[in-house]
Amino acid sequence: MSEPGSDPAAATASASVRTLRVERADAAGHLAAVEVLRAGGLVGLPTDTVYGIACALDAPDGVERLFAAKARPADRAIMVLADGLDQLAATVVLTPAARALERLWPGGLTLVLPLLPGAALPAALTFGASTLGVRVPDHPTPRALARLVGPIPTTSANRSGEPEARDAASVVAALGASLDLVLDGGTSVGGVPSTVVDCSVERPRILRQGAVPAEVIADRLDGAGIAHDPW
Secondary structure, three states, rough: OOOOOOOOOHHHHHHHHOEEEEOOHHHHHHEEEHHHHHHOOOOOEEEOOOOEEEEEOOOOHHHHHHHHHHHOOOOHHHHHHOHHHHHHHOOOOOOHHHHHHHHHHHOEEEEEEEOOOOOOOOOOHHOOOOOOEEEEEOOHHHHHHHHHHHOOOEEEOOOOOOOOOOHHHHHOOOOOOOOOEEEEOOOOOOOOOEEEEEEOOOEEEEEEEOOOOOHHHHHHHHHOOOOOOOO
């Protein structure tokens, strides 16, 4: 019961604010984030481009909470960040093209890979698609979390249609009411989004030009003797 003269709405708001923790993106902060993720919570974190929000892959309704936090349309799949391609060996087909291109990681490259039959993934993650987008970012925080928790579904830390967050304070302002923990890694560098390559088809193709130049992708595939669509 509220104390006489107190404002219940203000007390509720204050309690809500107190539940959000902000930690430095260092070893101690990473461990705190792992605890939150394993408990099914949402974490804001720095990446090699902008800040993102993430959940554990096996968190009940975790992906749905990511969509709700961003007010993101449910028909837009979310990719996962990993510490390496082998983390997904039980989930996706590690195609020859993927093996050739993984040498460009960590960095701004997303690979779209076919799911293995029976892969245990949240239905909301792929929206019924038979593929999954995977990236190994060039930032220690998401890789550390993925190393300890497994690949983490991640999307940018902003409400759909609004500017992307470049620091922890912006994440708190935009999405703090929906998050359990934010890791503060300073101001992000921003920059060009990742290049997206579809490796789920016989001839790999670039779906989005981005941080990794098309000629670098072509050189890697050509060097591995893998035919690809021209670009």
